[in-house]
Amino acid sequence: MITVEQVTKRYGTTVVVDDVSLELPRGGVTSVIGPNGAGKSTLLSVVARLLPAESGRVLLDGADVARTPGRELARRLGVLRQDNHLAVRLTVRDLVTLGRYPYSRGRTTPDDVAHVDAAVARLDLGGLEHRYLDELSGGQRQRAFVAMVMAQDTEYVLLDEPLNNLDMTHARDMMRTVRRAADELGRTVVVVLHDVNFASCWSDRIVAMRDGRVEVQGPPSEVIDTDVLRRVYDDEITVREVDGRRVALYYT
Amino acid sequence: MPTWLVVVATSLVMAVLVVASVMIGAIDVSVADLVAGDDDAWDVLLLSRVPRTTAILLAGSAMAVAGLVMQMLVRNRFVEPSTVGTTEAAGLGLLLVTILAPAMPLPGKIGVAAAFALAGTLLFLAVLRAVPVRSIVTVPLLGMMLAGVIGAVATWIAYRYDLLQTLGAWMTGDFSGIVAGRMELLWVTAALAVVAYVMADRFTVAGLGKDTATALGLPYGVVMALGLGLVAVVSAVVVVVVGGLPFLGLVVPNVASLLVGDNLRRTLPWVAVGGAGLVLLCDVLGRVLRYPYEIPIGVVMGVVGSLVFLYLLLRAPAGRSGA
Numbered sequence: 001m002i003t004v005e006q007v008t009k010r011y012g013t014t015v016v017v018d019d020v021s022l023e024l025p026r027g028g029v030t031s032v033i034g035p036n037g038a039g040k041s042t043l044l045s046v047v048a049r050l051l052p053a054e055s056g057r058v059l060l061d062g063a064d065v066a067r068t069p070g071r072e073l074a075r076r077l078g079v080l081r082q083d084n085h086l087a088v089r090l091t092v093r094d095l096v097t098l099g100r101y102p103y104s105r106g107r108t109t110p111d112d113v114a115h116v117d118a119a120v121a122r123l124d125l126g127g128l129e130h131r132y133l134d135e136l137s138g139g140q141r142q143r144a145f146v147a148m149v150m151a152q153d154t155e156y157v158l159l160d161e162p163l164n165n166l167d168m169t170h171a172r173d174m175m176r177t178v179r180r181a182a183d184e185l186g187r188t189v190v191v192v193l194h195d196v197n198f199a200s201c202w203s204d205r206i207v208a209m210r211d212g213r214v215e216v217q218g219p220p221s222e223v224i225d226t227d228v229l230r231r232v233y234d235d236e237i238t239v240r241e242v243d244g245r246r247v248a249l250y251y252t
Numbered sequence: 253m254p255t256w257l258v259v260v261a262t263s264l265v266m267a268v269l270v271v272a273s274v275m276i277g278a279i280d281v282s283v284a285d286l287v288a289g290d291d292d293a294w295d296v297l298l299l300s301r302v303p304r305t306t307a308i309l310l311a312g313s314a315m316a317v318a319g320l321v322m323q324m325l326v327r328n329r330f331v332e333p334s335t336v337g338t339t340e341a342a343g344l345g346l347l348l349v350t351i352l353a354p355a356m357p358l359p360g361k362i363g364v365a366a367a368f369a370l371a372g373t374l375l376f377l378a379v380l381r382a383v384p385v386r387s388i389v390t391v392p393l394l395g396m397m398l399a400g401v402i403g404a405v406a407t408w409i410a411y412r413y414d415l416l417q418t419l420g421a422w423m424t425g426d427f428s429g430i431v432a433g434r435m436e437l438l439w440v441t442a443a444l445a446v447v448a449y450v451m452a453d454r455f456t457v458a459g460l461g462k463d464t465a466t467a468l469g470l471p472y473g474v475v476m477a478l479g480l481g482l483v484a485v486v487s488a489v490v491v492v493v494v495g496g497l498p499f500l501g502l503v504v505p506n507v508a509s510l511l512v513g514d515n516l517r518r519t520l521p522w523v524a525v526g527g528a529g530l531v532l533l534c535d536v537l538g539r540v541l542r543y544p545y546e547i548p549i550g551v552v553m554g555v556v557g558s559l560v561f562l563y564l565l566l567r568a569p570a571g572r573s574g575a
Contacts, residue, residue, distance in 0.1 A: 050463045074469025081463050087327040088459040088514040098457055102469040106453025106517065132513060152468070 001025055002047060002156065002190070007056035009042055016042045018212035019056070024190060024205070026155075029182045031199035032192045033223075034209035035233055040192045041082055041160050043209070047190075048079040048158050060156065074102035078152040080145055082160040082192075086133055092144045093129045096120055099151030119151035122177060138165030146174065150181065157181060159191045163198065171195075175202040196248050200224040208232045220246055262525060269532040273305040276536060278544040299432045307435040308427055308535050308549075309528040311494045314441035316527020317448050317520060318486040319501015320508075324459040324516065325479045326377070328391045329509070330565065332501030333369070333487040336395035339496045340402040341372025342488045343422045347406055351413050358492070362437070365488035366481075372402060373480050389565060424550035425495035427535055437493050441486045445524055448482060452516035455479060459514065496550055497531065499557020504530060506564050530556075 004022040008015065017039045024030050032040045045051040047058050049065040058065045065073060078099075090098075096119050100112040120129060123143045133141050142165050149157060159178070163171045179202055181187045193199045199206050199220065206223040208216045215232050216223055224246040229237045238249045274297065275281055281301065285293035319332035326336075333339045345368025349361050356364075376398055383394060403423070410419040448455070457470045458479070465472045490497065504526040508519050531549065534556060538547040 045463075048467060050466055070466065070471060071469035074467065077467075079463075079467045081467075086460065087329065088324065088456065089509050090456075090513055090515055094456075094513065094515045098460065098468065101453065101457055 001059075001061060002188070003059040003062075004043070004047065005056050005059065007043070007046055007053045007058060009039075009046055009051060009053050016212055017046065017053075020212070020214055021056075022207065022214055022217070024188070024207075026188050027182065027186065028204035029178055029189045029191065029202060030205040030207060031203040032190065032207045032209060033194075033196050033199050033232070034215070038209040039212040040209050044079070044158050044160050044190065044192055045081075048077060049073065050079065050081070071102055074152065074154075076154050077156040077158065078149040078154040079158040080149045080160060080162060082164065089132055089134060091130050091132055092125055092136070092147070093120070095133060095144050096125075096147045096151050099148035102152060115151050115153055119147040122150055122180075123147040124173070139167065139170045142166060143170070143174070146177070155186075155188060157187050157189045159189065161192050161194065163193065163195065171198065178202065196224060196229070196250075200246050200248070224248060262529075266525065266529055266532075269529060269536065270305055270309075272536050273308065273532055274301045276539050277301060278546075300430075303432045303435050304427050304430045305532070307430045307438055307494060308531050310435075310438040310442050311425075311490050311497065312500065312528040312531030313524035314438070314445045314486045314527075315490055315497050315500045316504040316523045316530075317445045317501075318483045320505040320516070320520065320523045321448055321455055321479050322373075322483050322501065323505055324455045324514070325476055326380075326391075327459060327461060328388060329506060330388065330392035330502065330561075331395055332499070332505075333373075333483060334496060334498040334500075335392045335399065335502060336376040337372040337399040337402050338369045338376075338484065338487050339423070339491060339498075340399045340406065341375075342366070342369035342484070342491045343419060343496075344368055344372075344402055344406040344409075345488075346422055346492060347410055347415060347419055350415065350418065351409070358437070362485075362488050362492050365492060366485045369484035369487045369491075370481060372398075373484060392565075421495055422491050423496045424548050425490075425497045425553065426546075426548035426550060427494060428546050428548070430494070435493055437489055441489050444482050444486050448479075449520050451475070451478070452520050456514065456516045459516075494549075498550065498554045499561050500527060500531065500553055502564075503557050503560045507560075 002024040004020055007017055007020050009017040020043060032044070034040050042051065046053045047065070052066065060077060096116050097108060099119065100108060100115060104112045120126060123146055125143060125147055128136065128140060133144060136144070142162065146159065146162055162174050166174055175198055178189050178191060182189050203220060205217065206220055207214055208223055210232050216228055224239055226237060226239050229248065240247055240249060279296050281293045281296050286297065322331055322333065323329055342365040345365040346361060349356060349364040376395055379394055379398060380391065406419060410416045454470060454475045457465050457468055458472060458475050462472050505523050508523045508526055512519050512522055534552040535549045538549055538552045541547055
């Protein structure tokens, strides 16, 4: 379980995450939605101990992430950041193998190879394994990074906008991968998403943030709703039920 | 090309260069003299040519590896000790210790030079953080400006104390003064290159950036400190024993990156061999071009290196940082 206790994070004088408390149970897919600047990515970074919080703390199964040794945490929690441009020239295989670093520290064992193979297959990167990342499209690179996080074999997986750079087919494939990670591998997945409809169709829980606070949380049937979305986005958004799924119509 | 073929071909080229380096010089040493047991020929060989060639191999490989490590840690393809002020800072430190504590033993002087080299590198990183615009080209430009400023301060001090020639000797690499007893410190750099190889995976992970490295459980700050310290010591030792080898740490890792990528476990040995080979080639060229006089290696490297640097800058796609 991920427990966020009264976390506040400021950049200078701007409060980006404002006294947030949150409990995310084990298992399933949780989507974090909200307008630009709501503090979604910042909150995710604090949970992943990539940013220190000014106050409050984050517990992972009861242990404070800021006090857990980095290597131990890296075996329990994997995170994909939004910005993953690379200055180094690596092949897809190289990158995914680095996902095993918390276990192998560079000395790759047959067990590591098996995890890398599985992650490569899971993200459908078989044909691209030996290509360099700088030769790939943005979407392919994004999948390679997710494969790295999957190879890390952590119970908790945090993904910050994994649909960036993906066309609709690959976006759907990515959400399917996320869903299967939760259903088949028993991972606890938290994804930051921009598109509320992906959140509506693929997640078990939705956490909606606004101005650094959690405005509302609950299952898609409760959160994807005209009244709720008005509170989160300050906008009138029609919600319709299509084939049993709630869909926000924000295109016109 | 299969790997074994590349290894065999590389070994052959290196062997030819080594033999050439041992045989070529102002004094003729022929195989016939050596076979005949000519004492003078053997003296030249053992006291001058072999130490010189060894020094070239050690300094060349270590500086190329230092450049590679720095590029990983700074996450920019175009940095290396001579383009960010590290070399100049080492020279400044050495100059100050020569003026203020001339009696200090050599290891102490190298320690001071290494401390200055590290401080110079950290100053560069601080400037980099303070300057908002970060195109790939701005980074080495900033570094070279900083190097220019540090170099100017050193030159001014050297001028006041009449040490310009000494400073020049440190800043421009030259192997002609290397004889037995004057290169043994370079083994320190060889040991550090081995340390870099042991730490190769850590440097590769660090090259993914602070966030991703931390997420993978890497103690980022520790690796950063160890890596930059390693680069500083290598730079200081090479400046003291040989002098500056400009652009070496830039050219070799970039070419290696194009050929075999940046997974350091795989790349680092090639960078070490490539660095040794390039310096060997440039030094032999410097000895042959206006025989029996010599052109210092620093000059040859400067010309060759800056040309390749320009080429790499021009072919770098805009907008992407590095790669």
